[in-house]
Amino acid sequence: MSSKQRESVASETENPAEAEHKNAPRELLRLALMGVAALLSWIGIWRAFVPIDFIAILATLAGGYPVYKETCVALRHGKVNMEVSMTVAIVASLAVAQYTVSVVVTFFVLLSEYIETYAVDKGRQTIILLEKSAPKRALVRRNGTDTEVDIQALELNDIVIVRDGERVPVDGTIVFGSAFVNQSMITGEFARVEKNSGDMVYAGSVNESGIIEVRTDKVGSETLFGKIIKLVEEAENKKAPIQKTSDRLATWLVEFAIGFSVLTFLITRNVTSTLSVIVVAGACGVAAGTPLAIVAIMGKAAKKGAIVKGGAYVEEMSRIDTVVIDKTGTLTFGMPVVTDVTAVDNCDTQQVLQFAVTAERYLNHPIAGAIVEKASELGIRGIAHSTFNYTPGKGVVVESEGHNILVGNSTLLREKGVAISPEALSISTAQAAQGKTAVYVAHENRICGLIAVADRIRDESRKAMADLRNMKVKTIMLTGDNKVAAQIVANEVGIDEVYAELLPADKVALVEKLVAEGRRVAMVGDGINDAPHWHGLTSELEWERELMLQLKKRI
16 A cells, blocks of 8 residues: 555544544533623622622633634735624723623524534535544455455455455455445445456445455545545535625624724713724624524424535525435335236246245345335245355246246346247336336246336425425436436426436536536535536535434444
């Protein structure tokens, strides 16, 4: 591994999102102490002991340290922001001996900053969970010996062995073996994907069955997983335009306060009245109100299952005219279900399902799971079998009670010499035209039926698209799925435009084209796989309630 790669991997151990999250209790304690100090100052409990409100003075000077620090940084760079405005008000309060006012103003400044940090931190919880889910060690084969090493020690072209139940530690290509891989954190699809020699696998995905050997192509922050996290962090650090406006307003308020304080002094010749103008004109309301409004909006969206990643996009949502939408897992559930069971050649549907569940019940495959679930719903049980032979990408052959059963695609049937009747072929063609996957079921070398499986559309998708149409917002679907399946879903829910059979790079190019045309674009997806498309967008939304639950279960 090059020194640059080692640095990029090592830098992952320095987690700024988690560091800020750990500082939250300390900031909350500071805020609580400031609140208590403000209350004691207002009650006046100190008057029985000393003539000066030492509680408010100490709380203002010590508790307001973060504000004064940011003020010094701003002034050093020649800027007048919210903190500068508030510091002027605090100093003015102390100068006119309004100690309770000074501690209250300081409390509100700290409160506003805590609210803003809280809003950002809520979005960063996803990043923290993602980084915790990344594997820390890997089994690597070097010079014929299998050794477990730290992730930082991996090098390009290393052969990494990923066992059943383990997470893939690198982006790479399978050189040996096959497995069902759950890559929902990367692709957004909840169904396991069958991976064979020559296929790509991504860091963070989970091997749910089988053993694979992967040639390392990318490690650490250079993986797709690492780059997605980096893009999300960059998006969250963007400041909302309305927050920038509040900083400009703070500058105007400082100028206004100074100008009117001078005018007050010229008229009244009273120092207390003069400094009071500065206190009253402080930007306390703006400081607390702006982040509070943003966090309220983000909180309401989160309760509905949508997380807005950063305050900058809250304001931009009102300007959106185009919504780009992922299909699998967003408009649909991302999990196959049985839609049709069709019997042929004098068989009945119960027999078809019984043969199918006999062959599929011990197979760890999304389609097999759908068939077993359907059979269970109807109370149909499988028959014990004596032999079992599964061929990845084709299907399964078993022998039960002296009879052979085949369940799979047309390729498997042809290889085993099973003729596909015109009736069966016609049914399969019709199902494919509806965006469904046809599974042939054969018994004793003759087809007895077909089982159709398809992804199920979410009920709320139709309403969401209707709402967008009513708001005159254009909807565009981007998916890697086939054109037929994509168009069927689009017609069902009411999508304006469809782009199917796209690679990730193609999706990014289309989004960038829309932005270049002057469209105000929001991207809606169900997983972090959609995050690369966010870069440069007007806004991004991620429907990630299921993703968060998955991550919490896996950590």
